[in-house]
Amino acid sequence: MKLISVTKIWDASPHNAFTDLVRFKQKLYCVFRQASAHVSPDGALRILCSDNEGKDWQSVALVETDFADLRDGKLVVEGEKLFLFAGAAIQQEEGRAMRSYCWQSHDGVNWAGPRALVKEREWLWRITPHKGHFYGIAYYCHEHDGYAALYKSDASTDFHPLVEKLSQAGYVNESGLVFDEADKAICLLRRDPLWQTDERALLGESEPPYTQWHWQTTNCRVGGPVTFLYQGKLYGVVRLYDGRVRTSLVAIDRQRAQIEELLSLPSGGDTSYAGVVLCDNILMVSYYSSHEGDCAIYFAKIAL
Template identity: 30%
Template structure:
């Protein structure tokens, strides 16, 4: 019995030592982001105050850049979480102009829109530690500084992403169901009252649905397909949905890509093409590092989004818990806000969720982005809708 106890104790010590070595490796591993040197890229910290800052959006309105982000102790839900609104003339020096929260609840995934020359802020309130928002709220400002109280959108259970317009009059937004598994398209003329246009997709745990208009007025949507949401090991069959519809946007045609599971997408159009700034999972996909695994490394990256494929282009300097970008096109440049753990290290996502994260802004020459030659055409399979 003493020998058996000795070997049990020895095994426990060895396991603890192995775990400690793994954590030390995670914490000290140098960053291996792949930033394409052909890109005209500069990047800097916008917010670095020791909090877990996340979930950004960016807009240019009345001669100012406006940035919004969540500020919290960690990635999980927290009653201490608040949304911070900042503004800047140059996207480098920021002043805080407002803070918004839902008393007693977490709040996340803020999105801006300017509708009728008023600045709208949409966000997702959340209860408990898990990131499981239950609806959408909005606030309105006429000057970017003073905001109305949050009001609920009259579509309970639907989680809005980012409103877009093609003609400046009719607004559209992708929304996903709070229990995952389906997404819809809604439309509005005032940003307050929304009506359902169509179901974009149903199945495979789909959520986080962004949209962008093609040059000819057709609409492209992306969504992440999680298969089984919140699986810590990820999903071998997780993918990115690409859906396209012609006006009146009631019939959708689909492609899927496993280049990555496109978390937190921010789509934008330039030179007739659609691009995305979103989360990317590099490296091998093994037993514990399937798409969406908390043990894998993450990046904020640039992608070309074609109608039938997703093409990885380049990382932005990022690591750990990262992505959820906002984008502004201004004077020939893409300005992208995003959040990231320490870019000097390469934490797995799990570690990044628990430590500080900063808000960064990247400035990319749009012509250098268009000139870039994509490395292959991605991995996807097509099917009719």
């Protein structure tokens, strides 16, 4: 594993964070949240486009609402459509309430929506297309009744729950979900020590129809996970917390549930939430970091 290049591609807002990356119609698209702070009511989703493999980027869209802080945009390609999924933090008298939304585009520039998804207060965090369906893990944050749930949808984004209580092993939340060549689903599930002490991530696997899962506890805490398969092996880009907080490429041993750091990207402080595009043996990564000052968006290329 070797870092080929890394460049800062956006720093125009006071806080730029929570990225994703896809290839759509021969171009790269990167989405991220721009706002005044890590948590603030003015979050909007900026979309950048590159037609030369990440050398140059142009802003092509800004998706925003007048009723919510938009967070953690995720891009998904399905046929000739580009989907944008995001969480919306809505300020109410009793506090902030989460709702999940979706937008659609044919060109990455003009967006139709938003459309509300799943249950109120559930955050549908990352979507994975597989065999004509969308799969995603939503989470509900609550000290006593919190959970992660597995959803399935067709391309019309009509989601229904496959497993309503996928996990309640502590504060389970963000996830990376992929499917291998044998159709097994593999989930890396983040945990945080809010109301329990074990902060180590969980690794789960399931065979079709994905209603029965086997879970293992990994060896470390992760944040903002995105996972991918390369030459039959499972990898991820995550935030690691041991020692200096950083964004790193990791290998994930599915049998032993062990996470091994392979390469640390230039990063630190407020960082992670990567998007990945795999092209032959080159991994392209979007992520954010505050190691050079304010939070900015970075684009890296890694030789696998």
